[in-house]
Amino acid sequence: MSSKLTRPSDLFGMKAIKVPPYTKSAAIYDHMMRIVNYPGWVRYLLNLIKIANRSLVQRSSRPNLQLLELACGTGNMSLILAKKGYRVIGIDGSSEMLYIANSKAKRMHLSSIQFIESDILSFKTDSKFDIVLCCYDSLNYLEGINSLGILFNKVNQCLKPNGVFIFDLSMENNSLYDASMFDQKGKQNGTFYHRKSYYEQSSKTHKTYIRIFRNGELFEEVHSEYIYTLSEVRERYLSAGFKEIGAFGDFTYLPATEKSDRIHFVLTNKQ
Numbered sequence: 001m002s003s004k005l006t007r008p009s010d011l012f013g014m015k016a017i018k019v020p021p022y023t024k025s026a027a028i029y030d031h032m033m034r035i036v037n038y039p040g041w042v043r044y045l046l047n048l049i050k051i052a053n054r055s056l057v058q059r060s061s062r063p064n065l066q067l068l069e070l071a072c073g074t075g076n077m078s079l080i081l082a083k084k085g086y087r088v089i090g091i092d093g094s095s096e097m098l099y100i101a102n103s104k105a106k107r108m109h110l111s112s113i114q115f116i117e118s119d120i121l122s123f124k125t126d127s128k129f130d131i132v133l134c135c136y137d138s139l140n141y142l143e144g145i146n147s148l149g150i151l152f153n154k155v156n157q158c159l160k161p162n163g164v165f166i167f168d169l170s171m172e173n174n175s176l177y178d179a180s181m182f183d184q185k186g187k188q189n190g191t192f193y194h195r196k197s198y199y200e201q202s203s204k205t206h207k208t209y210i211r212i213f214r215n216g217e218l219f220e221e222v223h224s225e226y227i228y229t230l231s232e233v234r235e236r237y238l239s240a241g242f243k244e245i246g247a248f249g250d251f252t253y254l255p256a257t258e259k260s261d262r263i264h265f266v267l268t269n270k271q
């Protein structure tokens with residue numbers, strides 16, 4: 001099944017100004033994601049880390065542990081993890097998303113967190129990390145399986161021995177049966193938005209159009225997410241030298257399959 005291309009309706013009959021992803025939408029990102037249970041998601045991630053290396057989740061050790069969140073966005077996961085005691089660095093390519101993340105960290109008086117603007121394929125850091133995370137479709141934004149390979153090599157270089165790398169991917173089933181039906185309208189602080197998704201099965205590209213009306217102007221962001229198979233992703237991280245602790249389907253602790261909607265991959269560099 002594949003949905004028809006349906007861009008958001010011509011809001012207000014205006015011509016939309018095209019802007020890059022996560023620029024104009026940054027200000028409404030948390031409103032769009034308000035139904036996402038981030039604390040529950042972080043609890044799941046901590047359980048996955050525990051399966052890989054129990055010592056990395058013990059409360060007493062957390063202030064000594066360095067955690068990197070790639071594509072941290074507005075910091076929803078990073079901030080929870082910093083509050084739980086981890087020393088966190090969050091990296092994202094969008095200065096607008098990081099502006100929100102920094103404002104929230106300031107409001108929460110969190111000093112154990114730092115946000116850095118960079119592409120996740122070319123970030124530079126002198127630190128080595130105990131835990132690296134990259135969640136909520138972020139790696140679906142990388143175009144082409146070779147880019148995933150580059151990212152896996154990069155993460156492997158900055159992970160401490162016995163470190164844990166967890167990432168998730170939204171899979172084709174999700175695009176075919178759930179996300180392609182997605183159509184959300186909302187309003188926050190005088191900003192109106194309309195978000196609509198469409199899956200092109202032939203190119204395995206999941207597109208989301210976001211139209212944002214603010215201060216008399218209409219903007220449009222087009223987000224492209226690329227869909228990969230479990231087997232091609234697995235082949236890439238194994239050849240990057242990772243050992244697989246597990247690939248877990250749909251927020252369970254059961255092995256994922258090609259039919260899972262979302263997979264969390266739990267990897268280690270332990271030999």
Ligand SMILES: C[S@@+](CC[C@H](N)C(=O)[O-])C[C@H]1O[C@@H](n2cnc3c(N)ncnc32)[C@H](O)[C@@H]1O
Nearest residue numbers: 022071072073092093094119120135136138141
């Ligand atoms: C769906 S959001 C997820 C944000 C966050 N992880 C969360 O859970 O809310 C995807 C994020 O990936 C970032 N992103 C996508 N491609 C990137 C790249 N190549 N380098 C850096 N950030 C990237 C975007 O800026 C955006 O903040």
